[in-house]
Amino acid sequence: MSWVFLRDLLSGVNKYSTGIGRIWVAVVFLFRPLVYIVAAENIWKYEHDEFECNIKQPGCENVCFDHFFPVSHIRLWALQIIMVSTPSLLVVFHVAYRKNREKHHNQKLYRSPGEIDGGLLWTYLISLILKTAFETVFLVLFYKLYNGFKVPRLVKCDVRPCPNTVDCFISKPTEKMIFLYFLLGTSCLCIALNLSEFSYLIFKYSIKCYVKRHVKKRQ
Amino acid sequence: MDWGALHTILGGVNKHSTSIGKIWLTVLFIFRIMILVVAAERVWGDEQDDFICNTLQPGCKNVCYDHFFPISHIRLWALQLIFVSTPALLVAMHVAYRRHEKKRQFRKGDEKCEFKDIEEIRRQRFRIEGTLWWTYTSSIFFRLVFEAVFMYAFYFMYDGFQMPRLMKCNAWPCPNTVDCFVSRPTEKTVFTIFMIAVSSICILLNVAELCYLLTKFFLRKSRKAGNSKHHPNHENKEETKQNEMNELISDSCQNTVIGFTS
Numbered sequence: 001m002s003w004v005f006l007r008d009l010l011s012g013v014n015k016y017s018t019g020i021g022r023i024w025v026a027v028v029f030l031f032r033p034l035v036y037i038v039a040a041e042n043i044w045k046y047e048h049d050e051f052e053c054n055i056k057q058p059g060c061e062n063v064c065f066d067h068f069f070p071v072s073h074i075r076l077w078a079l080q081i082i083m084v085s086t087p088s089l090l091v092v093f094h095v096a097y098r099k100n101r102e103k104h105h106n107q108k109l110y111r112s113p114g115e116i117d118g119g120l121l122w123t124y125l126i127s128l129i130l131k132t133a134f135e136t137v138f139l140v141l142f143y144k145l146y147n148g149f150k151v152p153r154l155v156k157c158d159v160r161p162c163p164n165t166v167d168c169f170i171s172k173p174t175e176k177m178i179f180l181y182f183l184l185g186t187s188c189l190c191i192a193l194n195l196s197e198f199s200y201l202i203f204k205y206s207i208k209c210y211v212k213r214h215v216k217k218r219q
Numbered sequence: 220m221d222w223g224a225l226h227t228i229l230g231g232v233n234k235h236s237t238s239i240g241k242i243w244l245t246v247l248f249i250f251r252i253m254i255l256v257v258a259a260e261r262v263w264g265d266e267q268d269d270f271i272c273n274t275l276q277p278g279c280k281n282v283c284y285d286h287f288f289p290i291s292h293i294r295l296w297a298l299q300l301i302f303v304s305t306p307a308l309l310v311a312m313h314v315a316y317r318r319h320e321k322k323r324q325f326r327k328g329d330e331k332c333e334f335k336d337i338e339e340i341r342r343q344r345f346r347i348e349g350t351l352w353w354t355y356t357s358s359i360f361f362r363l364v365f366e367a368v369f370m371y372a373f374y375f376m377y378d379g380f381q382m383p384r385l386m387k388c389n390a391w392p393c394p395n396t397v398d399c400f401v402s403r404p405t406e407k408t409v410f411t412i413f414m415i416a417v418s419s420i421c422i423l424l425n426v427a428e429l430c431y432l433l434t435k436f437f438l439r440k441s442r443k444a445g446n447s448k449h450h451p452n453h454e455n456k457e458e459t460k461q462n463e464m465n466e467l468i469s470d471s472c473q474n475t476v477i478g479f480t481s
Contacts, residue, residue, distance in 0.1 A: 007224070019316075026308055030224065031301070037221050039297040050267060054277040054392070153282055154392075167392060169278035171267065174289040 003033050006085060013088040016095055016114045020197040024190060025088075032081055032186050036074075040179050043172055044074040050171030057161055064157035064168050070145065073176065077183055080138040084190065087130035094123045121205060125198065132194045135187050142180070149184055151176045222252050225304055232307045235314055235345050236355075239428040243421060247304070250417045255296055259410050262403055263293040269402030276394055283388035283399045289376060292407070296414055299369040303421075306358035306365075313354045314345055347432070348439075356432055363425045370418055380415055382407040 007029055014025050047069075053061045095114050102109050111117075116124055142149065151173040158165040170176075226248060233244050266288075272280045321343075347355050374380070382404040389396040401407070 003221075022312060026312070030228070030308070031305065034221070034225065034301055035298070038301070039294045043291075043294065046267070050281065052277050052281055153285060154278070167278060169281040169392075171281050172285060172288075172291075174285050175291060175294065178290050 003037065006082065007033075012092045012095075016091055016116070016120075018116070018197055018200065020193055020200060024193045024197070027186060027190060027193070028081070028085060035179075035182065036077060036081065040074060040077065043175050043179060044072060047072065047171060051168065052171075053157065053162075053166050053168040055162060055166045057163060057166075060157075060159075060162040060166060061168070063159045064155070064162065064166065067157060067159050068155050068168075068170075073142075073146070073180060076138065076142060076145075080134070080183075080187070083134045083138070084131055087127040087134070090123050090127045090130075091120070094120050116201070117205075121201065125201060128194050128198045128201075132191055132198075135191050135194075139184065139187055142183075149177065149180045151180065222256060225301075226252075228311055229304060229307050232311045232314070235310065235347065235351075237347065237428055237431060239424055239431060240359075243424045243428065244307075246417065246421055246424065247300070251296075251414065251421075252300055254410075254413070254417075255293070255300065259293055259296070259414070262406050262410055263291060266291065266402060270399065271402075272388065272393070272397050272399040274393060274397045276392055276397075279388075279390075279393040279397060280399070282390045283386070283393065283397065286388060286390050287386050287399070292373075292377075292411060295369065295373060295376075299365070299418075302365045302369070303362050306361040309358050310351075310355055313351055317345060317351070318343070352432065352436065356429065359425050359429050359432070363422060363429070366418055366422050366425070370415065370422075373415070380408070380411050382411065 014022055017025060048065055051061060051065045053064055055061075098110055098120070151170060153170060153173045155168050155170065156165050157168050229244060229248075233241055236244065267284055270280065270284050272283055274280075345351060382401060384401060384404045386399045386401065387396050388399050
């Protein structure tokens with residue numbers, strides 16, 4: 001069970017997406033996890049070992065690290081990648097349901113089970129809304145938990161058992177900040193792609209409906 | 220989702236690349252990605268643990284390390300390789316789109332479709348012309364831009380390509396100027412110079428490929444223009460018609476003039 005499992009599970013998503021959807025798939029399944037696995041994971045690998053406080057009091061470092069990093073950046077990032085990918089499963093399930101129905105009734109019920117129309121359009125639009133919502137929720141979470149996307153070099157800690165206010169130093173703060181900004185950038189790009197895909201689909205199907213109605217009126 | 224996945228996708232692009240493009244891909248995978256994974260990562264693996272400062276002041280080592288290495292060499296190279304490979308995805312997407320269109324035509328039973336079965340469409344190699352030419356050329360252009368930007372960023376951040384043995388640091392909380400020692404500086408310098416050299420080779424290959432594509436494009440255009448000149452029958456017929464019309468006009472004018480004068 002690793003990133004390959006997620007990729008295999010969602011390999012069908014590409015087939016039933018629009019053009020913009022395919023770009024989103026490339027960013028979410030290739031670009032982001034690639035940067036995460038190849039570069040980002042190693043930066044946060046020894047974050048606890050390298051977190052150093054100016055004190056010899058046992059337990060103080062542990063408690064301060066836990067106070068400032070309730071959930072590590074890298075774990076939040078992994079959760080974000082997973083949660084943002086899963087709404088696409090709704091579309092895959094709906095197409096599978098359609099194909100199953102056609103098999104069950106042994107006749108062609110749809111022009112093409114993978115074509116985005118009717119009920120599948122609504123499923124697709126809902127999946128887009130959910131994806132955007134998850135991206136936004138995680139960005140807000142990052143912002144609230146860590147007071148922005150900056151990683152300070154020094155944090156002052158006075159949680160028990162630290163005897164008084166103690167200086168604690170975070171390892172590789174600049175490198176972590178660069179990758180957090182990268183995370184922010186790709187998330188914003190994904191939100192922009194989702195919103196443009198949403199508008200494109202609404203526009204396309206409104207025009208289709210209008211033309212149909214117009215033709216009917218004429219007849 | 221690692222370098223292997225990238226290799227699978229870019230391997231597909233290989234079929235539709237020019238020969239220079241194929242060489243570029245080979246250089247990328249063997250001399251850059253493989254070297255990065257197999258060797259360079261080990262060299263930089265213990266970089267913070269073995270970064271030692273001549274002080275017992277807690278926090279001084281962390282701060283000095285962060286000051287001298289805002290982003291580690293190895294991460295910068297990994298990002299460079301990812302960014303340089305992504306334009307090729309544009310080509311892969313374009314080829315996939317064309318293949319999808321051909322499959323749709325085949326399924327509709329279009330007479331224009333010259334393929335016997337779906338397998339042949341899957342195996343077909345597309346020529347780099349038309350819109351695919353524009354996609355391919357822009358991907359090479361972006362590759363060049365990314366390579367140049369990263370090389371400059373490297374040079375700018377690390378003041379050259381050499382890794383010093385000793386760095387003097389006086390960032391707070393270090394009590395005064397403190398000597399800090401980098402681990403394996405010579406080995407790091409060797410690998411840095413190697414990666415920069417291979418990067419330069421890749422830039423040269425991209426420039427050569429760009430020139431080759433542009434030359435081919437202009438040659439094709441001039442050949443088309445030349446072909447239309449060498450088919451005179453087509454043009455002569457039009458010229459003859461125009462001549463006849465001119466004669467008719469001039470005859471009628473003459474008759475009118477003669478009519479007036481008489």
